[in-house]
Amino acid sequence: MNRELIGNLIGLRYKLMWAKTRSRNGRIALFAIGYFLLILLGALFAAGGLGAGVAAVKSGQAALVAKISYSGIFMSALLWTLLLGFGMNAVFSDTELRRYPMTAAERRLVRLFIGIVDPFWLLVLLADFGMLAGLYVFGKTPLGPGAVAVLLLLATNFLLSRALGTLFDRLAETKLGASVLLLIVLCIAMLPGALVPVLQRNSGLRERVVSILFFTPPFAAADAMTSAESPLIGLLLLVVWLAALFGVLVWFEKNPVRARAIHAQAARWDSRYERFGALFGAANAPLVGFWLRFYLRNNRVRTFCFAGLPLAAFLAYSMGRNHDQWFIGALGAMPVLGYMGTSRIAVNQFGYTGGGFRRFFLFPSDPGAALRCASYASLLMSLPMLPLGLIAWYVIAPAGRDWRQGFMLLCAGIAGVLVFNALGLWSTLYGPRKGVYDSTMGNDLSAIGNLVLIGTMMVGLLVPPLLHHFAPALVSPDNWALAVIPAGVAYALYKISLALAGHRLNQRREELMRIVEGKL
Amino acid sequence: MQPAAEHAIRIDGLVKRYGTVTAVENLSLSVPRGCMYGFLGPNGSGKSTTIGCLTGLLEPTAGTIEILGQRFNSENVAVKRRMGVMPETLGLFEPLYAQEFLAFTARMYGLDEDTARTRVTELLAALELTDARKPLADYSTGMRKRVAFAAAVIHSPDVLFLDEPFESIDPAGVALLKQWLRRFTEQGRTVFVTTHVLDTVERLCQQVAIVTKPGKLVWEGDITALAHDRAIEFDGQQFRALEALFLHLTGEKYADLKWL
Numbered sequence: 001m002n003r004e005l006i007g008n009l010i011g012l013r014y015k016l017m018w019a020k021t022r023s024r025n026g027r028i029a030l031f032a033i034g035y036f037l038l039i040l041l042g043a044l045f046a047a048g049g050l051g052a053g054v055a056a057v058k059s060g061q062a063a064l065v066a067k068i069s070y071s072g073i074f075m076s077a078l079l080w081t082l083l084l085g086f087g088m089n090a091v092f093s094d095t096e097l098r099r100y101p102m103t104a105a106e107r108r109l110v111r112l113f114i115g116i117v118d119p120f121w122l123l124v125l126l127a128d129f130g131m132l133a134g135l136y137v138f139g140k141t142p143l144g145p146g147a148v149a150v151l152l153l154l155a156t157n158f159l160l161s162r163a164l165g166t167l168f169d170r171l172a173e174t175k176l177g178a179s180v181l182l183l184i185v186l187c188i189a190m191l192p193g194a195l196v197p198v199l200q201r202n203s204g205l206r207e208r209v210v211s212i213l214f215f216t217p218p219f220a221a222a223d224a225m226t227s228a229e230s231p232l233i234g235l236l237l238l239v240v241w242l243a244a245l246f247g248v249l250v251w252f253e254k255n256p257v258r259a260r261a262i263h264a265q266a267a268r269w270d271s272r273y274e275r276f277g278a279l280f281g282a283a284n285a286p287l288v289g290f291w292l293r294f295y296l297r298n299n300r301v302r303t304f305c306f307a308g309l310p311l312a313a314f315l316a317y318s319m320g321r322n323h324d325q326w327f328i329g330a331l332g333a334m335p336v337l338g339y340m341g342t343s344r345i346a347v348n349q350f351g352y353t354g355g356g357f358r359r360f361f362l363f364p365s366d367p368g369a370a371l372r373c374a375s376y377a378s379l380l381m382s383l384p385m386l387p388l389g390l391i392a393w394y395v396i397a398p399a400g401r402d403w404r405q406g407f408m409l410l411c412a413g414i415a416g417v418l419v420f421n422a423l424g425l426w427s428t429l430y431g432p433r434k435g436v437y438d439s440t441m442g443n444d445l446s447a448i449g450n451l452v453l454i455g456t457m458m459v460g461l462l463v464p465p466l467l468h469h470f471a472p473a474l475v476s477p478d479n480w481a482l483a484v485i486p487a488g489v490a491y492a493l494y495k496i497s498l499a500l501a502g503h504r505l506n507q508r509r510e511e512l513m514r515i516v517e518g519k520l
Numbered sequence: 521m522q523p524a525a526e527h528a529i530r531i532d533g534l535v536k537r538y539g540t541v542t543a544v545e546n547l548s549l550s551v552p553r554g555c556m557y558g559f560l561g562p563n564g565s566g567k568s569t570t571i572g573c574l575t576g577l578l579e580p581t582a583g584t585i586e587i588l589g590q591r592f593n594s595e596n597v598a599v600k601r602r603m604g605v606m607p608e609t610l611g612l613f614e615p616l617y618a619q620e621f622l623a624f625t626a627r628m629y630g631l632d633e634d635t636a637r638t639r640v641t642e643l644l645a646a647l648e649l650t651d652a653r654k655p656l657a658d659y660s661t662g663m664r665k666r667v668a669f670a671a672a673v674i675h676s677p678d679v680l681f682l683d684e685p686f687e688s689i690d691p692a693g694v695a696l697l698k699q700w701l702r703r704f705t706e707q708g709r710t711v712f713v714t715t716h717v718l719d720t721v722e723r724l725c726q727q728v729a730i731v732t733k734p735g736k737l738v739w740e741g742d743i744t745a746l747a748h749d750r751a752i753e754f755d756g757q758q759f760r761a762l763e764a765l766f767l768h769l770t771g772e773k774y775a776d777l778k779w780l
Contacts, residue, residue, distance in 0.1 A: 271633070286627035290613070297615045297655075355609030361577050362611065363628040364600035437615060438657075506594065510578060517609060 002102060006110050009092070009100070013114050041123060048127060053134015062139050063226040069131055070218035074157055077124045081161040082168070083311075084454070085443030087120030094253070108253070116158045125154050128221075135225055145231035149224035152238035156217040159245035165441045166249065170257045172299045172440060181303060217241050280376045287369055291377035295342055298352075300440045301381075305341030308385055309392060312337035319461055327405055328468045328475060330393055332461035334409050335416015337389045339456075342378040344435075346424040347449040349374040350516050352437040357516045361509055368502025371428065375421050375498065382421070386413040404480035411483035412464075418490035420456045422497040427452045429504055434518045527586070528553045528679050528710035529574065534583035536569050536735070543569040544735030547583070551727070554708040556701060558715070558725035558743075560762075562770050566735025567714040568608045571683050574712070575605045588678055601629060604677035606685055610668040614657035618649045618667050621656060622674055629675035636674075643670040646696070661688040669697060673704075680704065682713040686720055698724055718762045722746050728762070730769050738769045 056065035080086045092114065097107040115121075128150045135141035171181045199206045213219050217238055224234025277288025295301050312333040320329030339346065349371065350357050360370035386409075393409060394401050431448025445453065467475045474482060505512075514520040529551035536544040544566040551557045561567050572578035574585060576594035585592045587599050605611075613621055619640050626636035644650060647666040656667060665688055672680060680701075686694050701711055701724065715721060721728060722743065729740040743752065743762060751758040752765060759765040 274627075286624055290616075290624050293620065294613065294615060353613060355607070355611050356613035358577055358607050358609060358611040359613070359625070359628075361594065362575060362600065362603075362605050362607070363625075364597045364630070365628060366595075366597075509594075513577070 009110050050130040050134040053131045054138050057139040066222035066226055067219045070222045073127050074218040077157050087118045141225045146225045149221040153221035156241045163245050163248045166252045169440045172303045173257050284373050287373035288376050291374045301341055308337045308340040328464045331412045331464040334389050334413035335460045338382040338385050338413050338417035339420040342381050343453055346378040347427040347452045349428040351433050351435040368505050371505050372498050372502050378421055382417045404477035407480050408483040411487040415486040415490040416460050418494040422494040423452045425497045425501040432515050530586040532584045535581045537581045542734045547737055549729050553710055554705050556705050556711045556725045558721040558728040561731035565731045565733045571681050575681055602678040604672040604680045606668045606672040606682045608683040612656045625671045626674045639674050665689050678709050680711045684715050686715055686717050722762045732770050
């Protein structure tokens with residue numbers, strides 16, 4: 001094994017990160033602040049884990065609480081990686097590594113190692129270790145096998161994220177893939193809601209489910225830490241998981257799926273996109289049509305458009321907590337349903353255009369039109385999701401079919417979509433990053449892009465429950481007409497952003513060009 | 521200096537700085553209408569930056585630009601409509617098919633749908649871009665160059681800016697482009713071209729400017745003598761090939777690596 005070369009490549013990944021940082025004024029400060037925040041966040045994660053460990057020991061049910069806590073961390077990591085792409089950046093592709101004298105196994109090792117040393121996985125590791133520290137200090141957990149279990153659990157978590165991500169990628173490339181994906185996400189979203197009441201009623205089934213869960217990685221790791229007899233069974237189970245997942249990844253790599261999408265059929269003259277684009281004026285038709293093609297040919301956009309509905313249902317269920325508050329949860333989830341599909345491109349509209357970005361300044365038109373039309377295309381794809389959400393609401397809503405609720409949901413959805421797209425215009429200008437159009441894994445957004453995406457989602461989800469708590473009249477169907485106000489404010493914000501951002505684009509074109517073309 | 525109307529492009533005192541780095545330094549030149557004008561220089565001498573300023577991609581730090589008799593800046597849409605550009609990075613949108621990209625470009629330059637279809641079809645056939653099953657992302661470098669060239673000429677511009685158009689294209693493709701460019705200039709239209717293929721410049725261009733780092737003009741003149749086997753006189757020396765003149769002006773030397 002060429003250890004020196006592998007070490008050099010891993011070092012290169014960090015040199016590249018540093019080179020990007022130092023290339024722009026002010027970035028070093030941002031970088032330092034970012035890492036300071038990461039350390040704070042890490043401390044928070046470790047403290048959280050430690051707290052869970054202490055709680056586990058104090059409750060007298062260390063094994064059970066540890067299993068539940070580790071499962072929570074494990075599932076959260078999966079959700080964040082698969083949904084938002086954290087910790088999934090490839091950095092070097094297999095093709096890039098082929099230029100070096102390395103075997104296939106060495107290339108795989110480099111890519112996996114670079115992936116797992118991403119800051120995101122460090123946070124997961126800290127939470128896992130925090131929990132172990134709590135169990136060790138306040139309980140009787142041996143540190144050595146516990147540490148091995150934590151490392152194995154982290155590796156399993158990482159490999160499972162990769163395997164599921166690759167599986168989703170492959171599904172998205174097949175003809176029925178998006179539908180299958182939709183079904184999978186639906187099942188995952190609905191499973192907790194459907195399963196909990198059944199398990200509460202049936203203790204026999206509960207025991208059987210728990211006995212099956214013993215074979216899952218977090219349960220195995222917790223068992224290795226808390227088992228009075230021997231930690232070996234848990235550790236062995238983790239090793240089996242690791243080997244199996246590694247095997248799956250190798251199999252995926254050796255059996256690539258043939259890309260479908262636009263590659264499989266001959267192109268035809270098709271003006272549908274331009275006709276839709278003409279909704280925003282004849283002059284904008286070619287540009288809106290172009291952006292619609294750009295959005296719709298992206299695998300991640302298509303996948304997330306499909307996943308939006310079950311995700312929104314899941315969020316409504318999670319935020320609503322109980323049946324009479326489902327509506328409050330749905331108020332926060334409706335905007336997510338709207339903008340989820342186009343979100344990645346909407347906050348970084350030029351980041352995936354590569355050299356094509358130059359065209360917008362060569363064409364005999366106002367370059368700001370390119371930005372505005374990209375946003376119109378995003379709206380054209382986002383807003384039709386809202387009626388779908390309403391239909392779903394009326395089908396599954398537990399509290400009857402109240403038209404006022406429907407109206408409020410629609411207004412909330414419109415407000416959320418407009419605010420998100422308004423902020424997306426600004427993050428496109430001030431937080432661009434060169435991304436890979438075809439990549440379906442990884443989070444290639446800048447800090448500002450992530451802030452807009454995650455911030456809008458979190459604020460949108462949290463505001464309705466807070467209003468329900470502190471000013472219930474504002475979210476009551478009795479005052480349904482009030483819902484027009486946020487939608488109106490959002491519309492004004494969107495229109496102002498369109499006018500101002502379009503003007504700013506021309507002024508920032510040289511810097512944007514360098515970023516988008518990867519020169520900065 | 522000749523009257524403005526006779527010049528397709530006039531640059532006066534063009535300066536482009538990136539922070540403290542000067543990319544183009546006080547560049548002044550004139551390109552006559554109907555001329556094939558070669559803009560030459562070593563790597564990093566500011567050729568692409570100059571084209572960037574001339575086409576509205578970059579904002580000049582100082583200096584004035586006139587194109588087709590009109591003062592030009594990045595917001596001059598009327599002049600942009602009469603310009604065709606093949607940028608250094610080609611400027612392609614990779615998820616699109618060639619025909620979609622060309623039709624989109626044509627529409628952006630104001631061509632109606634029927635004209636766009638006709639021209640796209642003809643260009644695709646002439647440039648042998650007939651593999652409609654592939655998006656641009658899957659094209660080879662040479663094919664991508666052909667698409668970028670087609671996008672530059674689809675609206676039949678009066679001035680054409682080509683940044684290294686011949687590199688990576690096969691000999692048959694280069695011959696076709698040369699033939700088109702000759703006809704283009706015969707019709708009184710102008711081509712401003714940068715390339716490192718000096719043989720082609722020698723046969724194709726009537727006038728040449730040579731710049732050195734940082735974007736400093738060191739020679740500008742007529743090179744038609746070379747095509748007729750006559751020499752160009754400069755610095756008391758006679759140059760029978762553009763390469764010799766270029767190396768003399770830019771001071772480029774070949775380093776001798778003993779281990780190579």
